[in-house]
Amino acid sequence: MKLDIGGNETIPTSVDALWVALNDPAVLTRCIPGCKSMTEIAPDNYKVDMQLRVAAVGGSFEGEIQLSDKQAPKSCSIRVSGAGTLGHGNGTARFDIEPDGEGATRLVYKGTGEIGGLVAGVGQRILASVSKHLIGRFFVALRKEFESPISRAAG
């Protein structure tokens, strides 16, 4: 089944810092929900291992992420493909990064994906909301990356 995603998020950091973070496998491993590991296998090519649950089904997912059309620090395309016990999927998305007022950056994303296997068969009714939820968790984690230790303690 086809899946469309899109939206924008404001991150409390500079354009350059966000660009660096989004190109750092260590940061992405911490932010991508269920991501166990992310290994660079070639420049801008990563292997990822994930453990996810969607509705009543849970399982592991092995995939590859490729970055392309990089225009640092403004935009980049991302291609994700993979398969696992949950099903298989592939998708592409485009990210645009732009300043958003004082000390903040706006990340605009838009993409499409195709999903098959168990996730499509069992979870399709809630797939759109689950994908929103997972994207939401990604940005919550990403924001945390830029919160200062002081504000974290205060929070």
Add this chain to the structure above:
Amino acid sequence: MSEAEIPLKFVSSNRRVREDRRFVAGQGHYVADVALEGLLHVAVLPSQHPAARIVSIDASEALRMPGVHYVLTGEELAKAAEPLMNGLNTPHVKRYPLAVGQVRYAGEWVVAVVAESRAQAEDGAEKVRVVYEPLPYVIDSEEALDLSSTPVHPAHGSNVLLDRTFVWGEVDKHFAESPRHLSFRVTWGRNSTVPIETFGVAAKWDPWREILDVWASIQMPKYSDQIARALRIPLNNVRVHQDVDVGGSYGVKRGIKQTVIVSHLARRLGRPVRLIEDRLDNMRAGDAHGPDRIFDVEVAFDNDGIVKSMKMRALDNAGAYAGRAPFQLGKPIGAIVGPYKIQSVKYRAISVTSNKAAQEAVRGFGQAPTNYAIETAIDKVAAALGLDRIEIRKRNFIRSEEFPYLIPSGTRYDSGDYHTVVAKVLAHADYEGLKRERDELRAQGLCAGIGIAACLEPSGGNSSFEPLLNDANKTTTWMESCRINVDGLGFVTVTIHTTSSGQGHETLAATVVGEVLEIDPDQIRVVRPDSLNSLPGNSPVGSRMAIMLGGAAFHAAKKLKAKIVRLAAHQFGCVESDIVYQGGATSYPGSSRKLTWAEHVNIAHRNFHLLPDGMEPGLEVTHVLQVPTANKLPENGRVQMYPCHSFEFHLVLVVFDPEIGKPKIRRYVIGHDCGTVINPHIVKGMTLGGIAHGIGASLLEEFVYDSEGQMLTQSFMDYLLPSSHEVPHVEIVHHCTPSPFTVFGQKGSGESGYLGSPAAISGAINDAVSPYGISFAKLPIRIAAISDAIAAAKATKEKVQS
């Protein structure tokens, strides 16, 4: 053949269904209850792609998982087994239990993992790594019919499995003569019977005795033959245990691929092996989907509503493999004009492969979709002429004095009295009152509609559609058998030679034998020997067992009674025709002597010196019954399909809120005539269940595939079944027109209710939305479809007004 002279004592009487006691008490014995020492369990890995080449399979990690014994691939199994049976002469549409080289639908089984427990096998399956190279696929039926579409089986060359056009009678002339024509398209969505118990099978190989023992939740003709052929072993090395209860089927329990997998594994591993599908296995790849069919219908009629001729094109989506699915286009040929005197028919039957799950037999074997198309045509003719929908049916019905009635496609209907059944239903339901009730509901702002369906249940199943659609197939024999043995202490044991999936065959056989021998059926034991001890048979398909097992049991009991009479005549020194047989005892009117049941038994078992010359000792008889009327191959595209034709007439009132669109069945009346009823509880249960099934087919149930070939309704959260909320109280109006072709005048009822309820409910919904100028041409009609269509119609109306 009818035994009208003797009043029936047990047949048709209000007697308990003997099987019900064990089912209600939870004491059924299902395949999962069969305890085998050292049993191993199988889990299967499904394909995630609708079409893909299998590049590689890596099972090394799976084999290291705890409890995992073995991982079976399609390549290995294809070397050890023949392809599964294909009903058509399409040798390049090969089907193996596990995908070989290529997957052809999402969900198709790719490997089978064997472990100490099912849980360990599932964990193992998760670790099997399969690399696929996705291939082009086709899902839509019309697209598949297009010769430029990607063939599901490249070696076959196209997706067309079957494309046959039959012309019965002077269709062109009748169309030219008729002042009015109309045409339309309706679509029957892919659904099934989804039994509570999924398919399961256990197999054990004994190398010292060279016997493969099989226990399965099966309902399939020639099951053991198919196992032996697939595994290339003698048929007498296969022993199918038929004393396994089957937790629901109505056609779909055809687990041959599952059986070949576990049988091969049992031989390979030297341990008993079991595969019990979970719900997801069953829904997406249990070979349990029913017809998936588009009808294009054109009818020619006059201004009085008399339908003279019909052209029907039925395009059926068989899914990825051929199997027996295309035959579901063939069986309805035996009732292609329904209960109507349509004089000529042109029928084009097309079956195509697609990248959906393989289709299998479902209750009615294609008849319910065909009835839906025919009944829609009759409704449309009524609407075109502004005639009442019941009036138009009455005008077109075959009249009771016209039976046996030969329809254009070569089947002779046995008997019926459609006008009387309709009159009884209308009197019971108060049709005029029902129309007033509908109109009052409409006046309250609700959508309300009346649905009507009149249709036939062809019964007594044989397989005439096989030679009709496959010239290489010359099968005309489609028998069923019964054995009766009276033991040395006088107790009666009847054997039946098939599994049962809730049809009450034990009650049927005991009732019939008790009737003929005039002994209490409750004293009769009914057993199911294994397949090696069985007489020939074809299992309970095609609504046949009341006719076929009932008939075989009747004839066997008659033979037994004749033997007792001959034995008695020898004692009395009289001719057999002078003997009076009553309640198991015999007497000779010229003498005061009487022989009791026990005395007959004693002579037969112990006094050889008292037996007539040439009589074998003991009291044991068998009878093998051929389907009545089934005595020749098709000629010129015409054939006698099934022998008997039950009739049902549905009258339904549906109501719903136009905003919400959730139909509520406010009244459901069915007139039902299946000839002589052998057990009224069984017939009632079949009819109620059939109507519930039809509610599912018309409003809820569908195996939906998206345009990427993924099945979206794999669980009961998405594949909706009717529950007690949707199934109304059903009023059954009985009528009995005996069949001249069966022993008691009985006809089939295993598909009753289901064959007409989808047509009736669809008609009711369409009547309800008719004030909006819309109608629905595809089943199921889901809630969202109703509310969306009404909203769209309202919006269009407002736009026009503004």
